[in-house]
Every structure is written in C-alpha cells, then in structure tokens.
Amino acid sequence: MSTPSLASGPQGPQALRPLLHTVLDALRDGNRARGGPLPAGGPPAVAARIADAVGDVLPDDGDPDALRALVHALAEGAADPADPLCAAHLHCPPLAVATAADLAASALNPSLDSWDQAPAASALEALVTRTLAHETGLADALVTTGGTESNQLALLLAREAHGGSVRLVCAAGAHRSLTRAAWLLGLPDPVVLPAPGGTLDPATLDDALTHLTGPLLVAATAGTTDAGLIDPLPDIAALCTAHGTRLHIDAAYxxxxxxxxxxxxxLAGLEAAHTVTLDLHKLGWQPIAAGLLAVAHPDELAVLHQHTDHLNADDDTDAGLPDLLSRSPRTSRRPDILKTAVTLKTLGRTGLGALIDHVCATAREFAALIHHHPTLDLYDEPTLTTVLFRPTGATDDTVAQLRRTLLHDGRAALGRARLDGRLWLKATLLNPHTRTDDLTDLLKLVEGTTPG
Incomplete structure (x- = not known):
C-alpha cells in the first residue's frame, strides 16, 4: 500500500487538485439529489441514508471511493443555507472566497498555541483582531469559536476584574449562553429582568441596579436570537456609567x-462596553467558526496566561517570540482569522456593507409581503434580518405542526420563536441571493401547508 499524500509541502497542491475535483463534483451531485433546502423524510430517513452510504465505518481495507461517497451523502442530507427557503436560523451561506481561504488554512494547518507552529498566522491574527476591535471602539480582540465562547470569556474577565465574583444582570431575551456561562463559572444566580417588548428596558434596569448590591455585569444584546432586536445601547451604557457597573454587549448577530x-x-453605544461579542459566521458570511471577543482593556487578558515551557518558555518570550497562550483559553487553535482577513480585503467596507444593506432590505420586503397578506399576521417590522409571522387565527400547536411538516417534507426550513405569549414562525434572511419570487414562494408554501 502506498503512503497517503499530504496536503501541505511541495507536493501538497498537486495531491489536492484531483481531490478537489472529486469534492466539487460530489457536492454538485449531492445538492441535485437533495433537490431542495433540506432532505425529506425527517431524522429516521436521513440517518438511514447516511448509514447506508457509510456502511462499515472502519473497514479492514480502505475504500478509495470514500471521499466521493461521503461528501455526496453529506450534501444530499444537508440543510443548505444557500437555498432561499432555508431560513430557520442564524446560519449563513458562506462566501466562496472565505471557503477557499478556509481550505488553505486546513492545508497549511498552523496551530496557534506557539509562534513556531504559526509564524505568519499569529502575525495575521494580531493585525486583523486589533482592526476589528477598533471597529467596535475597543482596543483588542480574541478569536473564539462563536458567541457562546465569547460570552463565557466576557463573564470570566468580569469575574476576575472584580476579584473572583460578579453577578450577571440581563434581559429575558438575552442569549442562553450568558446564563449558562454564569453557571459554568460558579457565579451567583443571574438577575434576569423581564422584557415584554423583547429588549432590555432602561427604567427596569435602573431600578435593578439601584437595589442590587455587589459587583455586577450588565449584558445587553445587539441582535436577539428570537427577533433580531437591539437593546437601547446608549441608555444602557449611560446607566452602567452612572452606577459604576461593568457592561458587556452581545453583538454576535x-x-x-x-x-x-x-x-x-x-450600534451607537457599542464603544462604551468593556467587552463585545461578534460573530462573523452569522451576518458576515464566514464558514463556522468565526467568533471574536473585543475588549476595552487588553491588560485584563493577563488572567488567561498559562505557562508551559515547551510552548512559551520565559527565555523564548524574553527573546521576542510571541506568547500565544494568553490569547485564548484553548491551546491548539486553527487560523480561523485567515478567511475573515481574505473577506475583509476582498470585499472591503463597501462590499460588506452592500451585502448587509441588501439582506436588511430583503427582510423589510418580506415583512411588507406578510403585512399585506390576507391570512398571515406579522409580529413587527424587522430591525435586522429576522421576520416573525404566523397564520391568522392559528393555534400554537398548528404553527408548530406547520413548521415540522415543511421540515419533514424537505420543502422549507423556518425557525420558531415564542414572544408575547404566542409561537411565531421565524425567517432569518441571511442569503444575499434571495429574490422577491423566493419570498413569495415561501409564503405560498406556508399558506398551502396551513390546515384549512
């Protein structure tokens, strides 16, 4: 048996080229076989097709057709975020240029736990993270796997800045990763304030900060998961300043x-935060993962420092080799910043801004179609790209069943959100190629699936 080829090194490109053709053909054929936004038949049918395609997971003798067969099976059974009718979640279709950059990152395989494993990648990460942090009005940023890790790091930094304990204060619509992080870090039970309108009310927050004692961390949200709402950030920032309270803003969306x-x-007021969560694998069209935590005071990152002689020996650091173990709670890390750097450089502010403006306009257009539809109710005008709606007069059980029917049949993927005591269908429109006809088709599917 010949030795398998490597992806990097002088022969890497030559070894990869025919494999890339195999992958691209399998993606094309798998997408055609699926024929819609997601596979039909629900979980049992998908699991059965995958089991049939895989067969023996670890055979005695290797299968040279495994790459084609498994990529085809995965594509056929995928929920395709590039399909206009796949709009359930904050799950974006990645840009081709970002995906190509991600291939280069995988082939080169730098590991950002020491400079000698990632010389160029560590320099690129430092440059790009500072630039993105400055966009938020803060000083520096860490690369994370997404909002969950970023929010947990924000609570960790707050805890350490306050001598080992801090209490989280947030609205009921805040991301669940915040309250979960408080539990994971052994913090006091969070104070979760009611948010009848979906956002953090400044008067309610002011009252809570007036009566609560001890170190506090207020977490505001710029883009709630359920409805894409933005808390009144300037008012919240002013209250935190007046009460001497630390502020974190979850702007993952x-x-x-x-x-x-x-x-x-x-996003006015973002610059007043101590920490800010960003996710470019949502409204940034990056392959997962592309998270960041921006920080106002980089000296606080010292609490992440760990020393191990084979990665960041003191004499190496004194000699000028960067210490990467203070840049993340993780040790081995991919160069996820490469795809983001390529995207920023390729599209520029104008190109990225145009994509964002387009999907926001698409959401407003979709909301207008629902508003004028005789048998559908619109929750509210969208702030970002999330639109909530439901059939007029339907029960919550009907709404839930309608969504599951569309999923089971593979015809459309819509999310769900419970607001104001009712269950709503949720369309999160992140596809810049979505057209008016696609939106009309989606409403026809909903109308045709609603029990008479």
Missing amino acids: GGPLLFSRRHRHL
Whole structure:
C-alpha cells in the first residue's frame, strides 16, 4: 500500500487538485439529489441514508471511493443555507472566497498555541483582531469559536476584574449562553429582568441596579436570537456609567452592522462596553467558526496566561517570540482569522456593507409581503434580518405542526420563536441571493401547508 499524500509541502497542491475535483463534483451531485433546502423524510430517513452510504465505518481495507461517497451523502442530507427557503436560523451561506481561504488554512494547518507552529498566522491574527476591535471602539480582540465562547470569556474577565465574583444582570431575551456561562463559572444566580417588548428596558434596569448590591455585569444584546432586536445601547451604557457597573454587549448577530454606513448608527453605544461579542459566521458570511471577543482593556487578558515551557518558555518570550497562550483559553487553535482577513480585503467596507444593506432590505420586503397578506399576521417590522409571522387565527400547536411538516417534507426550513405569549414562525434572511419570487414562494408554501 502506498503512503497517503499530504496536503501541505511541495507536493501538497498537486495531491489536492484531483481531490478537489472529486469534492466539487460530489457536492454538485449531492445538492441535485437533495433537490431542495433540506432532505425529506425527517431524522429516521436521513440517518438511514447516511448509514447506508457509510456502511462499515472502519473497514479492514480502505475504500478509495470514500471521499466521493461521503461528501455526496453529506450534501444530499444537508440543510443548505444557500437555498432561499432555508431560513430557520442564524446560519449563513458562506462566501466562496472565505471557503477557499478556509481550505488553505486546513492545508497549511498552523496551530496557534506557539509562534513556531504559526509564524505568519499569529502575525495575521494580531493585525486583523486589533482592526476589528477598533471597529467596535475597543482596543483588542480574541478569536473564539462563536458567541457562546465569547460570552463565557466576557463573564470570566468580569469575574476576575472584580476579584473572583460578579453577578450577571440581563434581559429575558438575552442569549442562553450568558446564563449558562454564569453557571459554568460558579457565579451567583443571574438577575434576569423581564422584557415584554423583547429588549432590555432602561427604567427596569435602573431600578435593578439601584437595589442590587455587589459587583455586577450588565449584558445587553445587539441582535436577539428570537427577533433580531437591539437593546437601547446608549441608555444602557449611560446607566452602567452612572452606577459604576461593568457592561458587556452581545453583538454576535448585529455586530457586522458596523460595516454598513446605512445601518451602523443602530450600534451607537457599542464603544462604551468593556467587552463585545461578534460573530462573523452569522451576518458576515464566514464558514463556522468565526467568533471574536473585543475588549476595552487588553491588560485584563493577563488572567488567561498559562505557562508551559515547551510552548512559551520565559527565555523564548524574553527573546521576542510571541506568547500565544494568553490569547485564548484553548491551546491548539486553527487560523480561523485567515478567511475573515481574505473577506475583509476582498470585499472591503463597501462590499460588506452592500451585502448587509441588501439582506436588511430583503427582510423589510418580506415583512411588507406578510403585512399585506390576507391570512398571515406579522409580529413587527424587522430591525435586522429576522421576520416573525404566523397564520391568522392559528393555534400554537398548528404553527408548530406547520413548521415540522415543511421540515419533514424537505420543502422549507423556518425557525420558531415564542414572544408575547404566542409561537411565531421565524425567517432569518441571511442569503444575499434571495429574490422577491423566493419570498413569495415561501409564503405560498406556508399558506398551502396551513390546515384549512
């Protein structure tokens, strides 16, 4: 048996080229076989097709057709975020240029736990993270796997800044990763304030900060998961300043509005935060993962420092080799910043801003179609790209069943959100190629699936 080829090194490109043709053909054929936004038949049917395609997971003798067969099976059974009718979640179709850059990152395989494993990648990460942090009005940023890790790091930094304990204060619509992080870090039970309108009410927050004692961390949200709403950030920032309270803003969803001259004003107040969560694998069209945590005070990152002689020996650091173990709680890390750097450089602020403006306009167009539809109710005008709606007069059980029917049949993927005591269908429109006809088709599917 010949030795398998490597992806990097002088022969890497030659070895990869025919494999890339195999992958691209399998993706094409798998997408055609699926024929829609997601596979039909529900979980049992998909699991059966995957089991049939895989067969023996670890055979005695290898199968040279495994790459084609498994990529085809995965594509056929995928929920395709590039399909206009796949709009359930904050799950974006990645840009081709970002995906190509991600291939290069995988082939080169730098590991950002020491400089000698990632010389260029570590320099690129330092440059790009500072630039993105400055966009938020803060000083530096760490690369994370997404909002969950970023939010947990924000609570960790707050805890350490306050001597080992801090209490989280957030609205009921805040991302669940915040309250989960408080539990994981052994913090006091969070104070979760009611948010009848879906956002954090400044008067309610002021009252809570007036009566609560001890170190506090207020977490505001710029782009809620359920409805894409943005808390009144300037008012919240002013209250935190008045009460001497630390502020974290979870802008995992809405943060990329910074690239849009038309929508950037919606993030006024972001620069007042101590920490800010960003996710470019949502409204930034990056392959997962592409998260960031921006920080106002880089000296606080010292609490992440760990020393191990084979990675960041003191004499190496004194000699000028960067210490990467203070840049993440993880040790081995991919160069996820490469795809983001390529995207920023390729599209520029104008190109990214145009994409953001387009999907926001698409959401408003979709909301207008629902508003004028005789048998559908619109929750509200969208702030970002999330639109909530439901059939007029339907029960919550009917709404839930309608969504599951569309999923089971593979015809459309819509999310769900419970607001104001009712269950709503949720369309999260992140596809810049979605057209008016696609939106009309989606409403026809909903109308045709609703029990008479």
